[in-house]
Amino acid sequence: MKPFTQHSGIAAALLVDNIDTDQIIPSREMKRVSKLGLGEGLFAGWRYVYDGAERAGENAEFVLNDPVFRNATILLGGANFGCGSSREHAVWALADFGIRAVIASSFGRIFRNNCARNGLLAVELAAEHVDRIAAQGAEPVDIDLEACRLTLGDGTTIDFDVPPADRDMLIRGLDYIDFALRYADDIDAFVTRDRRSRPWAHLRASES
Numbered sequence: 001m002k003p004f005t006q007h008s009g010i011a012a013a014l015l016v017d018n019i020d021t022d023q024i025i026p027s028r029e030m031k032r033v034s035k036l037g038l039g040e041g042l043f044a045g046w047r048y049v050y051d052g053a054e055r056a057g058e059n060a061e062f063v064l065n066d067p068v069f070r071n072a073t074i075l076l077g078g079a080n081f082g083c084g085s086s087r088e089h090a091v092w093a094l095a096d097f098g099i100r101a102v103i104a105s106s107f108g109r110i111f112r113n114n115c116a117r118n119g120l121l122a123v124e125l126a127a128e129h130v131d132r133i134a135a136q137g138a139e140p141v142d143i144d145l146e147a148c149r150l151t152l153g154d155g156t157t158i159d160f161d162v163p164p165a166d167r168d169m170l171i172r173g174l175d176y177i178d179f180a181l182r183y184a185d186d187i188d189a190f191v192t193r194d195r196r197s198r199p200w201a202h203l204r205a206s207e208s
Contacts, residue, residue: 001118001119001173002119003170004100004121004145004170004171006142006145006146007073007121007142009100009140009141010071010138011072011075011133011134011141012063012072012074013063013076013134014063014076014078018078018080019077019080019081019083020082020084020085020108021086021108022084022085023043023045024042024043024094025038025041025044025087025093026044026045027087029041029044030089035092035095035096036096038089038092039093039094039095039096039097039098042064043062043064046059046062047062068138069138072099073101074099074101074141074143075101075102076102076104076130076133077102077103077104077105077130078104078105078127078130079104079127080106081104081106081107081108082102082107082108082111082112082114083108083111086114088118090114091115091118092118094120095118095119095120099120101120101121101122101123101143102120102121103125103133104122104123104124104125105130106124115166116165119170121143122166123150123162129158132152132156133150133152136152139153139154141153145167145170145171148161148162148167
């Protein structure tokens with residue numbers, strides 16, 4: 001994954017509470033066998049207008065269809081963003097669309113964990129800070145993950161917290177498997193000790 005140290009981008013405001021993972025990407029949009037292309041289905045129920053079950057065009061009222069925010073790389077959300085089911089496709093769709101960070105007043109727990117494991121920064125801020133970022137419109141937001149600080153277009157800075165393990169994975173560009181493999185020597189040493197103390201637990205089915 002691409003390491004996340006610093007990022008500057010426009011923030012699109014979708015200040016709705018309790019946006020769940022099915023709204024982020026409806027189940028009908030999860031037909032691909034790859035993460036690539038999932039961005040097309042991001043917020044499909046809101047981004048598009050439909051004629052029956054068929055898409056009939058874009059919804060001009062939706063923020064990500066606004067020419068000013070079409071290329072936004074930061075998304076602002078309300079409380080409990082990413083609640084609902086644990087579908088990892090929600091994070092994959094955001095990332096495939098080009099979103100590098102989501103800033104909200106709170107997150108669904110599993111969604112937030114999935115963000116860190118897939119290179120997407122989730123920043124939790126007080127609602128008044130989220131509103132302030134939204135109020136600046138298309139002014140860029142600078143994110144410094146190493147300093148855990150946002151800088152707004154007018155120079156205002158806002159500090160934020162990220163769990164240390166999440167921050168480390170993002171800065172190093174590691175997924176959860178890569179993160180675990182950093183302890184490969186410790187894992188191997190444990191297996192060696194355990195094989196000596198409990199040899200029966202390491203018998204293969206063909207050997208038992």
